[in-house]
Amino acid sequence: MICGRRHVLTASLAALFFRPKHVSASSREIKVISADDLTTEARASHERYMQMAIDALGGGAPFGAVIVDQESGEVMCHGVNRGSVNRIYHGEMDAMINCTNLHPDIDWSKMALYTTGEPCPMCMSAIVWNRIPKVVYATSIRKLKNIGLNQIGLESPTVAGAAPFYSGEIISGVLEDRTNAMFEKWWVARQARFQSEQNTAN
Numbered sequence: 001m002i003c004g005r006r007h008v009l010t011a012s013l014a015a016l017f018f019r020p021k022h023v024s025a026s027s028r029e030i031k032v033i034s035a036d037d038l039t040t041e042a043r044a045s046h047e048r049y050m051q052m053a054i055d056a057l058g059g060g061a062p063f064g065a066v067i068v069d070q071e072s073g074e075v076m077c078h079g080v081n082r083g084s085v086n087r088i089y090h091g092e093m094d095a096m097i098n099c100t101n102l103h104p105d106i107d108w109s110k111m112a113l114y115t116t117g118e119p120c121p122m123c124m125s126a127i128v129w130n131r132i133p134k135v136v137y138a139t140s141i142r143k144l145k146n147i148g149l150n151q152i153g154l155e156s157p158t159v160a161g162a163a164p165f166y167s168g169e170i171i172s173g174v175l176e177d178r179t180n181a182m183f184e185k186w187w188v189a190r191q192a193r194f195q196s197e198q199n200t201a202n
Contacts, residue, residue, distance in 0.1 A: 028162075029161060030157040030161045030169070030170060031170065032171075033171045035172065035174045036173065038171070047175055049075070049136070050114050050136065050175045052114070054175070056080060060082070062117075062179070062183055063081035064081070065079040065080075065115040066114050067079075067095050067114075069110055070110055070111065070112050076102070078095060079092060090122065091117070092113060092126070108131050108132050112134035113127060113135050114137075115135070116138050116179045117137060117139045118137040118141045119135060119156050120152055120154075121154045124159040124160060127160075128160055131168075132168065133167075134169055134170075135171070136170075136171040138173065138175050139179040140155075140172060147180075149187060156170055157170055
């Protein structure tokens with residue numbers, strides 16, 4: 001387990017803190033497809049897997065992810081936000097780490113990653129280094145920021161576009177109405193709990 005975690009975490013941190021000077025964040029365009037532009041059949045398929053990411057959530061922050069074999073349709077692993085253990089254990093990171101541990105010889109080139117929230121720069125970097133060719137997310141980073149959540153201001157296409165060796169695609173907004181409501185409800189409850197704790201402490 002330690003080796004699996006170290007592999008994924010080292011890759012993502014390397015992408016965050018080492019960027020060759022000749023590669024700019026705007027050097028390439030990564031294809032982003034809105035859920036509204038999908039065919040009815042494709043959208044239904046993506047919504048099915050996104051619902052699995054939602055169903056995998058525990059009682060913490062509503063960031064969940066599943067990794068799916070695009071050829072067989074098999075769900076290879078799940079991941080949830082475990083920030084209470086370590087702040088870098090986001091849902092996507094947890095899913096990739098779980099896949100590494102469960103399937104040491106996994107062929108990432110056949111996988112698709114579904115996540116309830118758009119991958120942050122750390123998670124997108126790990127996705128890029130693993131060469132996962134398809135990322136499907138529900139709630140965008142912009143929406144998360146509007147709700148009030150702290151976010152690093154680099155969206156997933158910008159991070160992916162800074163990697164000259166990556167040519168995946170990103171699908172946005174799948175079941176976003178459902179996840180937007182989840183994030184808003186969770187954030188309001190979190191803020192109320194924090195305020196209550198502050199009042200008690202005072």
